Amino acid sequence: MEFSEVLRHRRMVRAYRPDPVPDDVLRRVVRVIRRAPSAGFSQGHRLAVITAPDVRARIAAISEGPYVEAGLPAWISGAPVLIALGIREASYHERYQEPDKLDDGAEIPWPVPYWWFDSGALLSLLQLAATAEGLATGFFGPGDHTQFAEVHALTGFPAGVALAGILTLGYSAEDPAAPPSGSAGKRAKLPLEELITWRG
Secondary structure (H helix, E strand, C coil): CCHHHHHHHCCECCCECCCCCCHHHHHHHHHHHHHCCCHHHCCCEEEEEECCHHHHHHHHHHHCHHHHHCCCCCHHHHCCEEEEEEECHHHHHHHCCCHHHCECCECCCCCCCHHHHHHHHHHHHHHHHHHHCCCEEEEECCCCHHHHHHHHHHHCCCCCCEEEEEEEEECECCCCCCCCCCHHHCCCCCCHHHHCCCCC
Protein backbone atom coordinates (compact mmCIF):
# COMPACT_ATOMS: atom_id res chain seq x y z
CA MET A 1 0.00 0.00 0.00
CA GLU A 2 1.35 3.44 -0.92
CA PHE A 3 2.01 5.76 2.03
CA SER A 4 -0.65 8.21 0.84
CA GLU A 5 -3.16 5.33 0.90
CA VAL A 6 -2.08 4.32 4.40
CA LEU A 7 -2.68 7.89 5.60
CA ARG A 8 -6.04 8.06 3.85
CA HIS A 9 -7.23 4.81 5.44
CA ARG A 10 -5.99 5.49 8.99
CA ARG A 11 -8.91 6.24 11.28
CA MET A 12 -10.11 5.48 14.80
CA VAL A 13 -12.33 2.40 14.70
CA ARG A 14 -14.79 1.34 17.38
CA ALA A 15 -16.10 -1.97 15.99
CA TYR A 16 -14.05 -5.06 15.23
CA ARG A 17 -14.64 -8.42 13.64
CA PRO A 18 -13.87 -11.37 15.94
CA ASP A 19 -11.17 -12.69 13.57
CA PRO A 20 -7.84 -13.18 15.34
CA VAL A 21 -4.82 -11.25 14.10
CA PRO A 22 -2.16 -13.67 12.81
CA ASP A 23 0.95 -13.70 14.97
CA ASP A 24 3.30 -12.78 12.13
CA VAL A 25 1.15 -9.76 11.24
CA LEU A 26 1.00 -8.64 14.86
CA ARG A 27 4.76 -8.97 15.19
CA ARG A 28 5.31 -6.81 12.10
CA VAL A 29 3.10 -4.10 13.58
CA VAL A 30 4.72 -3.96 17.03
CA ARG A 31 8.27 -4.12 15.77
CA VAL A 32 7.91 -0.45 14.71
CA ILE A 33 8.83 0.27 18.34
CA ARG A 34 12.40 0.08 17.02
CA ARG A 35 11.66 2.91 14.55
CA ALA A 36 9.87 5.21 17.01
CA PRO A 37 11.71 8.42 17.86
CA SER A 38 12.91 8.94 21.40
CA ALA A 39 14.87 11.95 22.66
CA GLY A 40 18.58 11.18 22.57
CA PHE A 41 17.66 7.64 21.48
CA SER A 42 16.70 7.03 25.10
CA GLN A 43 14.60 4.01 24.06
CA GLY A 44 12.11 4.49 26.87
CA HIS A 45 9.18 2.99 24.94
CA ARG A 46 7.58 -0.22 26.18
CA LEU A 47 4.67 -2.24 24.77
CA ALA A 48 2.50 -4.95 26.30
CA VAL A 49 0.69 -6.98 23.63
CA ILE A 50 -2.46 -8.43 25.21
CA THR A 51 -4.32 -11.19 23.40
CA ALA A 52 -5.40 -13.29 26.40
CA PRO A 53 -9.24 -13.16 26.43
CA ASP A 54 -9.51 -12.99 30.23
CA VAL A 55 -7.09 -10.06 30.52
CA ARG A 56 -8.75 -8.19 27.64
CA ALA A 57 -12.14 -8.74 29.29
CA ARG A 58 -10.89 -7.36 32.60
CA ILE A 59 -9.43 -4.26 30.95
CA ALA A 60 -12.69 -3.72 29.06
CA ALA A 61 -14.72 -4.13 32.26
CA ILE A 62 -12.67 -1.33 33.85
CA SER A 63 -12.62 1.02 30.85
CA GLU A 64 -15.59 0.48 28.55
CA GLY A 65 -18.53 1.75 30.61
CA PRO A 66 -18.38 5.45 29.66
CA TYR A 67 -18.29 4.64 25.94
CA VAL A 68 -21.27 2.30 26.13
CA GLU A 69 -23.18 4.85 28.23
CA ALA A 70 -22.48 7.43 25.49
CA GLY A 71 -24.16 5.15 22.94
CA LEU A 72 -21.06 3.60 21.37
CA PRO A 73 -20.76 -0.15 20.84
CA ALA A 74 -18.76 -2.30 23.26
CA TRP A 75 -15.66 -1.78 21.14
CA ILE A 76 -12.88 -2.38 23.69
CA SER A 77 -14.15 -5.83 24.56
CA GLY A 78 -14.62 -6.57 20.86
CA ALA A 79 -11.00 -5.89 19.85
CA PRO A 80 -8.98 -9.12 19.54
CA VAL A 81 -5.75 -7.34 20.51
CA LEU A 82 -4.98 -4.63 23.06
CA ILE A 83 -1.55 -3.00 23.00
CA ALA A 84 -0.58 -1.05 26.10
CA LEU A 85 1.81 1.84 25.45
CA GLY A 86 4.27 2.28 28.27
CA ILE A 87 6.89 4.89 29.03
CA ARG A 88 9.96 4.36 31.15
CA GLU A 89 10.81 7.93 32.12
CA ALA A 90 14.01 6.82 33.86
CA SER A 91 15.46 5.85 30.46
CA TYR A 92 15.38 9.53 29.47
CA HIS A 93 17.03 10.74 32.67
CA GLU A 94 19.68 8.02 32.44
CA ARG A 95 20.46 8.95 28.84
CA TYR A 96 20.63 12.69 29.55
CA GLN A 97 23.03 12.14 32.43
CA GLU A 98 25.55 10.60 30.03
CA PRO A 99 28.54 12.83 29.17
CA ASP A 100 27.49 13.67 25.60
CA LYS A 101 24.08 14.96 26.77
CA LEU A 102 25.07 17.00 29.82
CA ASP A 103 24.41 20.74 29.76
CA ASP A 104 27.12 22.48 31.82
CA GLY A 105 27.61 19.26 33.72
CA ALA A 106 23.93 18.70 34.51
CA GLU A 107 20.88 17.04 32.98
CA ILE A 108 18.72 19.37 30.86
CA PRO A 109 15.65 20.86 32.63
CA TRP A 110 13.06 19.14 30.34
CA PRO A 111 10.66 22.03 29.56
CA VAL A 112 8.68 19.40 27.62
CA PRO A 113 8.41 15.87 29.10
CA TYR A 114 9.54 14.18 25.92
CA TRP A 115 8.79 10.68 27.22
CA TRP A 116 5.08 11.53 26.79
CA PHE A 117 5.66 13.38 23.52
CA ASP A 118 7.49 10.35 22.15
CA SER A 119 4.69 7.98 23.18
CA GLY A 120 2.39 9.88 20.81
CA ALA A 121 4.90 9.39 18.01
CA LEU A 122 4.96 5.64 18.75
CA LEU A 123 1.15 5.56 18.71
CA SER A 124 1.09 7.10 15.24
CA LEU A 125 3.64 4.61 13.92
CA LEU A 126 1.66 1.68 15.36
CA GLN A 127 -1.53 2.97 13.74
CA LEU A 128 0.15 3.42 10.36
CA ALA A 129 1.82 -0.01 10.52
CA ALA A 130 -1.52 -1.60 11.42
CA THR A 131 -3.27 0.22 8.56
CA ALA A 132 -0.61 -0.99 6.11
CA GLU A 133 -1.41 -4.56 7.25
CA GLY A 134 -5.15 -4.08 6.61
CA LEU A 135 -5.92 -3.70 10.32
CA ALA A 136 -7.83 -1.03 12.19
CA THR A 137 -7.05 0.69 15.47
CA GLY A 138 -8.61 2.76 18.20
CA PHE A 139 -7.12 4.31 21.32
CA PHE A 140 -8.33 4.88 24.86
CA GLY A 141 -7.11 5.73 28.31
CA PRO A 142 -8.87 4.44 31.40
CA GLY A 143 -11.07 7.11 32.95
CA ASP A 144 -9.28 8.15 36.15
CA HIS A 145 -6.18 7.50 38.26
CA THR A 146 -7.70 4.47 39.98
CA GLN A 147 -8.68 2.89 36.68
CA PHE A 148 -5.26 3.65 35.20
CA ALA A 149 -3.67 1.87 38.17
CA GLU A 150 -5.99 -1.13 37.74
CA VAL A 151 -5.26 -1.42 34.02
CA HIS A 152 -1.53 -0.85 34.61
CA ALA A 153 -1.51 -3.88 36.91
CA LEU A 154 -3.07 -5.98 34.13
CA THR A 155 -0.47 -4.98 31.52
CA GLY A 156 2.43 -6.62 33.31
CA PHE A 157 4.45 -3.39 33.18
CA PRO A 158 6.79 -2.94 36.15
CA ALA A 159 6.28 0.00 38.51
CA GLY A 160 8.85 2.11 36.66
CA VAL A 161 6.91 1.99 33.39
CA ALA A 162 3.93 4.38 33.22
CA LEU A 163 0.86 3.60 31.14
CA ALA A 164 0.15 6.14 28.38
CA GLY A 165 -2.97 4.38 27.07
CA ILE A 166 -4.22 1.36 25.16
CA LEU A 167 -4.37 0.79 21.41
CA THR A 168 -7.20 -1.48 20.24
CA LEU A 169 -6.35 -3.51 17.17
CA GLY A 170 -8.16 -5.89 14.84
CA TYR A 171 -10.05 -6.13 11.57
CA SER A 172 -12.65 -3.39 11.23
CA ALA A 173 -16.34 -4.23 11.34
CA GLU A 174 -17.22 -0.66 10.36
CA ASP A 175 -18.36 0.30 6.89
CA PRO A 176 -15.32 2.06 5.35
CA ALA A 177 -17.65 4.39 3.44
CA ALA A 178 -19.41 5.51 6.63
CA PRO A 179 -18.22 8.53 8.60
CA PRO A 180 -15.82 7.72 11.45
CA SER A 181 -17.63 6.54 14.58
CA GLY A 182 -15.87 8.94 16.94
CA SER A 183 -15.49 12.69 17.14
CA ALA A 184 -13.90 12.89 13.67
CA GLY A 185 -17.24 11.86 12.20
CA LYS A 186 -19.13 14.56 14.07
CA ARG A 187 -16.92 17.63 13.70
CA ALA A 188 -15.87 19.55 10.62
CA LYS A 189 -12.20 19.71 9.70
CA LEU A 190 -10.60 23.05 10.40
CA PRO A 191 -9.16 24.87 7.36
CA LEU A 192 -5.45 24.33 6.80
CA GLU A 193 -4.88 28.08 7.17
CA GLU A 194 -5.97 27.77 10.80
CA LEU A 195 -3.68 24.81 11.46
CA ILE A 196 -0.49 25.80 9.64
CA THR A 197 1.57 28.99 9.96
CA TRP A 198 4.08 29.70 7.20
CA ARG A 199 7.11 31.84 8.03
CA GLY A 200 8.85 32.04 4.66
